Amino acid sequence: MSKDFERAPNHFTDRIGASDWPVEAGRYRLVVSRACPWASRAVIVRRVLGLESALSMAVADPIQDSRSWRFTLDPGGRDPVLGIEYLGEAYRAREPSYDGGISVPAIVDVPSGKLVTNDYPEITLNLEIEWAPLHRDGAPDLYPEPLRDEIDAVNEDVFRDVNNGVYAAGFATRQRAYERVATRLFERLDALEDRLSTRRYLVGDTITEADVRLFVTLVRFDAVYHGHFKCNRRKITEYPALWAYSRDLFQTPGFGDTVNFDHITRHYYEVHRNINPTGIVPIGPELRLWATPHGREALGGRPFGDGTPPGPVVAGEEVPDLPPA
Incomplete structure (x- = not known):
């Protein structure tokens, strides 16, 4: 009997700001x-x-x-x-x-x-x-209260079918289970392609928690999930809206300047020896494409709403620059 991949629940679920863990700078x-x-x-x-x-x-x-x-x-x-x-x-x-x-x-x-x-x-x-x-002065509201129900609904679909879906496909041990979750993954990507064809961001006209959650999977997709996890029906670069959306976020301060592709590729290909026994790390994809124009400004929207972009990356937290486009 085939069985889908199940992510283990988190064991430690305390929330800072409640009970014994007050919000405190530097703690x-x-x-x-x-x-x-x-x-x-x-x-x-x-x-x-x-x-x-x-x-x-x-x-x-x-x-x-x-x-x-x-x-x-x-x-x-x-x-x-x-x-x-x-x-x-x-x-x-x-x-x-x-x-x-x-x-x-x-x-x-x-x-x-x-x-x-x-x-x-x-x-x-x-x-x-x-x-x-x-929060810093000018910090945006990534989880605006009037939009929380919609953000939560989008996040639920994205988690089930995309964020966790790539893992369910990659770690499947039965053909039928793999085909089921991989098909659902691409059905969700198709739906997201339609949604993002007419709007710059997933919910509202600014970046929200929903965009953060989708971005972290999209930025790894062609580099890792397409080949390593057998999510190979299409690449993100083959979805016009999703690929432009991914580049738009990547080029937004706070997103691409936190991404380290070397860490990403080495982790997946070297650690998952049950999937990649040789530990060989592929040389692709071409990273300079992430710096190419995306044209998403034409859809309107304000990345940080009434706020401002974050400042430069703090010393010691820099990631390697992409090669020029």
């Missing part, structure tokens, strides 16, 4: 991998809202080992703030008997070294709502 550390789409959501939202000085960020090596995400990109192989070699140490500081998965994004309480949450769907909403007093 917490966001741990991410630039390879991971779920973590990339938090990286984008943190940057767009200007939370860099309030919430520090640790970037893990894109290649895990058997002990979990590791801090080998830092001097001495330890995170300079938390003082740990592996993210799993923060999980066990919170719950010594924990033996489940170690995932990013994760927010860690710096004074105690304990994990607060790995609840990726809620982390960005938490940053947008409870962390509002610490």
Whole structure:
């Protein structure tokens, strides 16, 4: 009997701003991998809202080992703030008997070294709502209250069929299960193509949480999911509206300047040895295409609404530049 891929629920679901975890500048550390789409959501939202000085960020090596995400990109192989070699140490500081998965994004309480949450769907909403007093001047509203029902509905469809759909296809072990989820993925991409043919953003006329959640999958699609996860009916570059929309967001401050394609490709192709036994990392696709004109301005819309773009990337958080178009 074929069975669809199921994503394990997050074990630590505390919300900062409630109970024992007050919102406090400098108290917490966001741990991410630039390879991971779920973590990339938090990286984008943190940057767009200007939370860099309030919430520090640790970037893990894109290649895990058997002990979990590791801090080998830092001097001495330890995170300079938390003082740990592996993210799993923060999980066990919170719950010594924990033996489940170690995932990013994760927010860690710096004074105690304990994990607060790995609840990726809620982390960005938490940053947008409870962390509002610490947002930069001119920060946009990524989760406007009048549009939340529509944003939530779009997010539900996108998560089921696209964000999680690529994984369901990639990790399927039965032909029928693979065909079912892959077909549903492309049906949803077709629907999104229609939706974005006449509007610049998914909900309303500004960037919202919905755009962040879709973007992190689209930006990885041709580089990883098309080949590695067998999502090969079409590339995103073959969808006129989706490809232009992806480039529009990529070229918007806070989006493309957080993307590290080297981390993305090396993680998927080197870590998933059950799918890619040789560990060979492909040389494509052509990244300079991300810098080409998108023409989406003709649809109107204001990326940051009544707000302003974020400033330059803070020192130490830069990603490699794309080759010129």
